[in-house]
Amino acid sequence: MNTISNYIADHLEKGSWIRKLFDEGNRLRSLHGEESVFDFSLGNPIVEPPAAFLEALQSVVSAEVPGKHRYIPNQGLPEARAKVADFINERFQTGVTAGTVVMTVGAGGALNVILKGILNAGEEVIIPAPYFVEYDYYVANHGGAVVHCQLDEQFSLDLAEIERSLSARTRAIIINTPHNPTGSLLDQDILNALGDLLADTEKKYGSTIYLLCDDPYGQLIYDAEAPNPFAAYHRTILASSFSKDLGLAGERLGYIGIDASMEDVGTLIAGLVFCNRTLGFVNAPLLVQRSIAAMDSLRVPQHEYRERRDLMVQVLQSAGYDFVMPRGGFFIFPKSPIEDDVEFCLKAAQDYRLLIVPGSGFGRKGFFRLSYSVPVEQIKRSQDTFTRLLQDYNK
Numbered sequence: 001m002n003t004i005s006n007y008i009a010d011h012l013e014k015g016s017w018i019r020k021l022f023d024e025g026n027r028l029r030s031l032h033g034e035e036s037v038f039d040f041s042l043g044n045p046i047v048e049p050p051a052a053f054l055e056a057l058q059s060v061v062s063a064e065v066p067g068k069h070r071y072i073p074n075q076g077l078p079e080a081r082a083k084v085a086d087f088i089n090e091r092f093q094t095g096v097t098a099g100t101v102v103m104t105v106g107a108g109g110a111l112n113v114i115l116k117g118i119l120n121a122g123e124e125v126i127i128p129a130p131y132f133v134e135y136d137y138y139v140a141n142h143g144g145a146v147v148h149c150q151l152d153e154q155f156s157l158d159l160a161e162i163e164r165s166l167s168a169r170t171r172a173i174i175i176n177t178p179h180n181p182t183g184s185l186l187d188q189d190i191l192n193a194l195g196d197l198l199a200d201t202e203k204k205y206g207s208t209i210y211l212l213c214d215d216p217y218g219q220l221i222y223d224a225e226a227p228n229p230f231a232a233y234h235r236t237i238l239a240s241s242f243s244k245d246l247g248l249a250g251e252r253l254g255y256i257g258i259d260a261s262m263e264d265v266g267t268l269i270a271g272l273v274f275c276n277r278t279l280g281f282v283n284a285p286l287l288v289q290r291s292i293a294a295m296d297s298l299r300v301p302q303h304e305y306r307e308r309r310d311l312m313v314q315v316l317q318s319a320g321y322d323f324v325m326p327r328g329g330f331f332i333f334p335k336s337p338i339e340d341d342v343e344f345c346l347k348a349a350q351d352y353r354l355l356i357v358p359g360s361g362f363g364r365k366g367f368f369r370l371s372y373s374v375p376v377e378q379i380k381r382s383q384d385t386f387t388r389l390l391q392d393y394n395k
Contacts, residue, residue, distance in 0.1 A: 007140075011137070024349055024355065025037060025039045025041065025355050028349070028353050028355075035381075036353055037353045038352075038353060038354045038355065038378060038382045038385055039355040039374070039378075040354070040355060040356050040370035040371050040372070040374060040382075041355040041356065041357050041371065042371055043180065043330065043371045043373060044249065044371075044373060045243065045244050045248075045249050045330075046373045046374060046375065047302075047304045047305065047373075048247055049247040049248055050246065050247075050300050052295050053248070053291060053292070053295060056291040056292070056294040057287065057288075057291040059294060060287055060290040060291050060294060061287065068286075068290075069287075071282070072283050072289075073283070074274075074276050074277040074282060074283050075101075075103065075269075075283075076101065076102060076103025076255075076283060076289060077103070077286070077289045077290065077293060078098055079293040080103055080289040080290070080292055080293040081098040081099075081101040081102075081255075082098040082101075083292055083293050083295070083298065084096075084101045084103070084255050084257065084292075084298070085097050085098050085100070085101050087298040087299070088101075088238065090299070091218070091226065092226075092228045092229070092230050092231070093228070093231075094228075094230040094231075094259050095259045096238075096257045096258065096259055096260065097260045099260065099269065100257065100258040100260045100265055100269055101255055101256065101257050101258075102256040102269065102272050102276060103253070103254070103255050103284035103289055104239075104241075104254040104255055104256060104276060104284050105252045105253075105254060105281045105284055105285070106241045106243060106252040106253065106254040107214060107216045107239050107240055107241035107243065107254045108254070109252070109276075109279075109281055109284075110239035110240070110241070110254045110255060110256045111135075111138050111174075111212065111214060111239050112138050112142070112275075112279060113256065113275045113276050113279060113281070114210075114237055114239060114256060114272065115138055115139060115141070115142045115172075116142045116275040116279060117268070117271040117272045117274075117275045118172060118210055118268075118271075119139075119142045119143060119144040120171070121143040121144075122143065122144070122145055123143075123144055123145070123169055123170075123171035124144065124145045124146070124147045124167065124169045124170050124171060125139045125144050125146055125147070125170075125171060125172045125174060125212075126147045126148075126149060126162060126165050126166070126170060126172070126173040126174070127139075127146055127149075127173075127174050128149055128150070128151050128157060128173075129148050129149065129150050129151065129362070129363030130151065130155075130181050130182060130333065130359060130362035130363045130364035130367070131148075131176070131180075131181075131362060131363055132176060132180045132181070132214075132362070133362060135174055144171065145169070147165045147170075148363060149161040149162055149164070149165045150364070151182075151184075151364075154184070154324055155182040155184035155324055155333070156186060156187070156190055157190050157191075157193075157194055159190070159193055159194065159197060162194065166197070166198075166201045166209075167205075168205040168207060170201065170205075170207070171207075171208070171209060172209060172210040172211070172212050173194075173198070173209070173210075173212065174214055175191075175211065175212070175213055175214070175229070176213075176214040176215075176217075177191075177213070177217075177227060177328070178217040178218070178327065178328025179217075179328070179329065179331075180217070180329060180331055181331050181333050181359070181362045181369035182326065182331065182332075182333040182369075183309075183324075183325075183326020183327065183328060183330075183331045183332055183333065184324060184326065184327065184328075185221060185224050185226075185327040186227050187227060188225075188228065188231070188232070191227045191228075191229060191232040191233075192231070194211070194232065194233070195211065195232035195234075198233055199233065199234070202235075208235070209235065210235050210236075210237055211232070211233045211235060211236045211237070212237050212239060213229040213236060213237070213238050213239065214240070215238055216241045216243055216244050216245075216254075217244055217328055217329040218240060218245070219244075219299070219302055220244060220245060220302050220305050220328050220330060221302075221327065221328040222302075222305075222326075222327055222328060223327060224327045230259055234262065234263075235262060235263075236258075236259070237256060237257075238256065238257040238258070239255075239256055240254060241253060241254035241255070242288075242292065242298070244329075244330075245298075245300050245302065246292075246298070246300060248288065251285055251288045252284070252285055252288075253284055253285055253289065253292070254284065256272060305330050305372075305373070307376065308330065308372040308373070308374070308376060308379060309326060309330070309332075309372060311372070311376065311379045311380065312332060312370070312372040312379050313325065313332070315379060315380075315382060315383045316332065316334060316386065318383065318387070319383065319386040319387040319389075320387070320390055320394070321335070321386070322334060322335040323335065330372050330373040331370065331372075332369070332370055332372065333359065333362075333364075333367050333368070333369050334368060334370070335366060335367055336358075336359070336366050336367055336368055337390055337393040338393060339365070339366050341358040341359050341360055341365055341366055341367055341368055342358045342360055344368065344393075345357065345368055347389070347392075348389055351389075351392075352385050352389050353385075354382070354385050354389060356368045356369065356370045357369045
């Protein structure tokens with residue numbers, strides 16, 4: 001009996017390494033206790049929301065306003081959209097307006113709304129690897145075809161590889177910076193070169209190609225300046241959320257931002273608002289929209305994640321791992337000491353109660369991902385475990 005579709009059944013069978021390790025972590029904790037398990041598998045924000053958000057939320061909840069919980073415009077509250085537009089413009093010196101912002105159910109919701117709005121059946125979306133594997137499913141949700149191309153050895157864009165991947169069927173490319181799973185940050189020069197390449201390809205085929213910038217880690221940047229995707233390309237769409245920088249992952253508040261000067265922006269926004277409604281999201285969570293609209297600023301210092309980054313780097317360097325220094329987000333993507341990264345991660349879990357995710361699950365074999373969005377004490381206590389694990393392969 002076909003209870004579910006063949007497509008869903010196939011992907012349930014393959015499963016997610018992150019989900020498998022989450023379940024394994026729960027099993028190990030039940031057997032050995034919390035302090036005996038080192039779980040670096042999940043990208044769950046550990047830093048609590050800032051006091052300004054909590055104060056705004058309390059004020060919104062306590063205010064006696066008629067209709068406070070009723071339906072709102074599918075595009076989002078005007079005051080929330082205005083606040084987000086100001087936030088984007090402050091970061092990128094661009095021309096986003098309240099009218100070119102769509103409030104969404106997280107960044108994942110934003111990407112699904114965008115892809116639903118721009119894709120015709122069979123059109124291609126380029127995804128540089130390694131990558132957040134849900135991108136594959138988001139594109140498939142809306143009839144698109146994924147074209148993978150590899151990032152270079154420093155986890156920056158390989159423009160030659162991207163050029164080979166472009167075709168008359170290309171509709172979009174997804175970039176994610178700071179990057180999950182590597183923590184890398186694109187430089188402005190490489191982003192500008194990508195913009196030139198996309199513009200040339202549009203002219204070559206007479207097509208329309210979008211640069212989709214997935215930006216949920218945009219405020220988690222260390223020792224560097226954030227690149228500006230709007231300055232790099234004329235058809236940029238920003239998809240982001242407040243999950244990581246404000247610590248609101250469970251509240252599912254995201255947004256889409258587009259420069260008001262983009263060609264046919266009114267038609268594009270109307271299409272995205274239609275998709276926001278007909279995909280069943282209807283509108284983004286209302287109390288959180290009201291709360292961010294009431295905040296003086298959406299800029300939040302990220303000292304706590306930088307502290308964790310520095311500690312995690314010290315642990316891995318001392319233990320002898322090979323990795324590219326992360327400049328943002330809360331992930332590191334070291335090389336596995338053996339080619340079979342799955343075997344390495346299974347050994348880490350079974351023999352050392354250390355939960356790390358195989359790079360194969362992100363489209364790059366021979367590496368593993370770890371999240372340092374964990375308690376500081378866990379990072380400090382993990383030094384010996386990471387060292388002994390690697391020594392097992394260097395004997």
